[in-house]
Amino acid sequence: MEGHIVIIGAGHAAAQAIDSLRREGFKGTITLVGDEPYLPYQRPPLSKKYLAGELELERLFIRPESFYVNHGVTLRLGQAAKALDLAARQVTLADGSTLEYTQLLLCPGTRARKVVAHGAELAGIHYLRSAADVQAIRSRFAPGSRVVIIGAGYIGLETAATCRKAGLEVDVLEMAGRVMNRVVAPEMSSFFAAEHARAGVRLHFDTLVSGFEGRDGAVREVHALDGRVFQTDLVVVGIGILPETALAEAAGLACENGIAVDAHCRTSDPHVYAIGDCVSAPSVRYHRRVRLESVDNAFEQAKTAAANMVGRTVVHDKVPWFWSDQYDLKLLIVGLNFDYDQVVIRGDVHSRSFACAYLREHELLAIDCVNNAKDYMAARKVIETRGKVDPTLLADAGVALRDAVLA
Ligand SMILES: Cc1cc2nc3c(=O)[nH]c(=O)nc-3n(C[C@H](O)[C@H](O)[C@H](O)COP(=O)(O)OP(=O)(O)OC[C@H]3O[C@@H](n4cnc5c(N)ncnc54)[C@H](O)[C@@H]3O)c2cc1C
Structure with missing residues (x-):
């Protein structure tokens, strides 16, 4: 297949899409x-x-520069796409130049949700989305300095762990009553909160930020709504991300909590596909549209889009998985725990190697595995085949997970 595919957004999804397009036999230009x-x-x-x-x-690059050369890719880096003209099939870049395409693949990812409070523009208040963000944080990173982290989701907690290991004083302010409250059960939250407390992180729940105060333009204090004041040298905000839909919306593409695509990763324009963190896609398995924020999802959707872009009809319907590293704890999650009616703790939490399973009418929907890759692998197969399990057997870590599956 010939033509010119333009890919917007040079992240995880894009890197995989280039590989997949060539493997699928796309012979045109990219x-x-x-x-x-x-x-x-x-x-x-x-x-x-x-x-x-x-x-x-350089060690973070998904592929070396030679990969792009060998795959015949023209790189336009450091250059934002500013406008799309769907009728003319044309993209306008920040420098005013234009690119014509036969097909377009959008993968602009997400942007950090900004904290809205007095003083939020002070120096020393950072987000953690890009390499540039980290470089800025690291310039203020010194053992003994104080950091306030806003948000106890994955990003906030991973940052807290890294900061503690580097010898910083860490306060985490969380609006909800527990850590990772959007994604894991209370049992899991308690375990991770205890681990962070043990490492010396001070966790403050039900805490809303009302503003920041600074000296010489740099943040020095974080004020909470209840009147508490946290002295600090650095603030890292991790309060969620928003899908990057501005370009798509302005062009008239359908958006619904992300760029809306069908099960083939095609947008409302048949010449435009979208993948990765920026999209919401229909899920047959979960009977709803889902927008996922994970490397696995970006890679899998890239494979699906590439196949469909060369004319092979492929439906995206994968069981998602995620991971998070905090201290020596490796959390592996497979499946989505929507509408679960039972939580089963498998094994001994104090051993720091256990799992937390989510069931609905005995079907294993999802599992969070801590330092426990074996159960993660076994559960994955059960979840893929929509297996039902015996909760009592499942709770017994002495019984192999596959032996807890009901016939
Ligand atoms: C700090 C951090 C830790 C994470 N940890 C994990 C983890 O442990 N496990 C996991 O599974 N996932 C993790 N993630 C999430 C994972 O990185 C994302 O799911 C993944 O990067 C999504 O890939 P993507 O290609 O959709 O978007 P991205 O990789 O974000 O790439 C999008 C790119 O598009 C660019 N872009 C946006 N708009 C335009 C435009 N108009 N023109 C040109 N370029 C544009 C963006 O700047 C960006 O470079 C983490 C994310 C962060 C930030």
């Missing part, structure tokens, strides 16, 4: 447009080893 000045790089290490200073940026 242009990759990215607003960051770098080759597509891995984001997960940003809050982990890259923040800790254990990895150079």
